[in-house]
Amino acid sequence: MRLRSLLFVPGDRPDRFAKAEASGADALILDLEDSVALEKKPEARAAVAEWLGGERRTPCLVRINPIDGDQARADLDAVLKKRPDAIMLPKAEGSASVRTLVGMAWGECPPILPIASETAAAVFTLGSYSEVAIHLLGLTWGAEDLPAAIGAASAREADGSYTAPYQMVRSLTLFGAWAAGVAAIETVYPDIADLEGLTGYVAGGRRDGFTGMMAIHPAQVAAINAGFTPSEAEIDYARAVIQAFADNPGAGALKLGGKMIDQPHLKQAKALLARAEV
Numbered sequence: 001m002r003l004r005s006l007l008f009v010p011g012d013r014p015d016r017f018a019k020a021e022a023s024g025a026d027a028l029i030l031d032l033e034d035s036v037a038l039e040k041k042p043e044a045r046a047a048v049a050e051w052l053g054g055e056r057r058t059p060c061l062v063r064i065n066p067i068d069g070d071q072a073r074a075d076l077d078a079v080l081k082k083r084p085d086a087i088m089l090p091k092a093e094g095s096a097s098v099r100t101l102v103g104m105a106w107g108e109c110p111p112i113l114p115i116a117s118e119t120a121a122a123v124f125t126l127g128s129y130s131e132v133a134i135h136l137l138g139l140t141w142g143a144e145d146l147p148a149a150i151g152a153a154s155a156r157e158a159d160g161s162y163t164a165p166y167q168m169v170r171s172l173t174l175f176g177a178w179a180a181g182v183a184a185i186e187t188v189y190p191d192i193a194d195l196e197g198l199t200g201y202v203a204g205g206r207r208d209g210f211t212g213m214m215a216i217h218p219a220q221v222a223a224i225n226a227g228f229t230p231s232e233a234e235i236d237y238a239r240a241v242i243q244a245f246a247d248n249p250g251a252g253a254l255k256l257g258g259k260m261i262d263q264p265h266l267k268q269a270k271a272l273l274a275r276a277e278v
Contacts, residue, residue: 001059001085002026002277003138003183003212004228005221008063010035011044017051020058023218024225027059032075033066033090041071045078052082061113061137063088067100076104086111086137091118091145094125098132111137113185116176117169118145126169126176138183140214141173144190160197174209186213195223202227211275230276238269 007025009016011032020028030051036044048062062084065071068091076087089101092114102109112135116126123146129139143155143166155166162170170187177184186205189198202224205213213224230238244254245266253262 001137003185005213005215005224006061006185007215007218007221008035008188011048011062012036012040014047014051017047020218021056023221025058025215025218025221026212026225027061027085029061029063029088029214030084031063032071032079033063041065041074045075049078049082052079052084059085061086061088063090066091067097067104073104080105080108080110084110086113088112089114091122092116093119093122094128095131096125096128098129098135102132102135109135111135113137113140115140115142115145116173117141117143119149120146122146123169123172126172127179129176129182130180133180133182136180136182138185138212139173139177139180140185140187141170142187143170160191171208178209183212184210186210188214188216189220190216192217192219195219199223199227228275230272234272235276238272241265241269242273 003026005025006027006029007020007023008029008031009020011030017028017030030048032041032044032048052060062075062079064075064087067089087101087110089097089112092098094116098112098114101112114129114136116122116129116139129136143162146166146169147153147155152165155162157163174184189201191197198220202213206228212228215221215224240256241261244256244261245251248254253260255261
């Protein structure tokens with residue numbers, strides 16, 4: 001499953017499901033948690049189950065409610081039999097939460113995408129996901145719930161950049177994903193109208209090692225897809241790096257285009273081509 005862009009859609013808004021699928025997002029996140037009021041959750045479960053049971057062209061994740069509450073069981077009962085492509089697990093607290101969810105699914109759990117940073121305790125478990133990598137689709141984080149959980153005024157500076165505690169959490173999530181060998185998914189950009197800011201944010205995420213990003217509006221999808229798709233120039237260079245080492249078997253370091261390249265460059269080149277699906 002390609003995971004450049006994952007678009008949230010409220011589960012109680014089935015009128016938006018087809019529009020979301022037409023956005024070009026690599027996957028949809030049908031939400032049963034934060035975007036759905038308590039009294040509308042049964043309605044949302046029914047709508048999501050109906051959509052999953054139909055003819056869909058785009059992979060669909062379902063964000064269930066937290067597993068320590070009284071809604072997750074009903075969420076799973078409604079959607080698992082319809083075979084969603086993955087389950088998004090909010091308020092995850094490391095490998096223990098993943099194991100609990102797998103147990104709740106009676107051994108038929110689809111891949112899991114934990115939101116790995118929404119509680120204070122979660123921050124101390126970000127290195128544990130490698131223990132349950134076989135169950136994971138990827139790993140992502142959020143910058144909204146954690147400030148609320150610890151009584152912080154905001155996760156961001158006046159210019160929109162993250163304050164030091166949340167820069168740390170973002171980094172630990174990134175490293176936790178790579179340590180587990182799964183996709184590292186950047187969190188949402190909340191200002192829907194600021195496409196210039198979104199473009200810069202996407203570029204920063206890819207630069208740092210994230211492989212995809214969540215979106216909260218269809219208007220954000222094109223910029224996210226473009227930002228996480230390697231350019232032709234990048235693809236050509238990656239191929240040149242791979243060819244240079246193929247032409248010089250056993251070489252530890254080579255000169256290419258006036259610059260030294262070594263094994264980390266070869267690893268990066270192979271990873272880039274894999275992401276580009278070429």
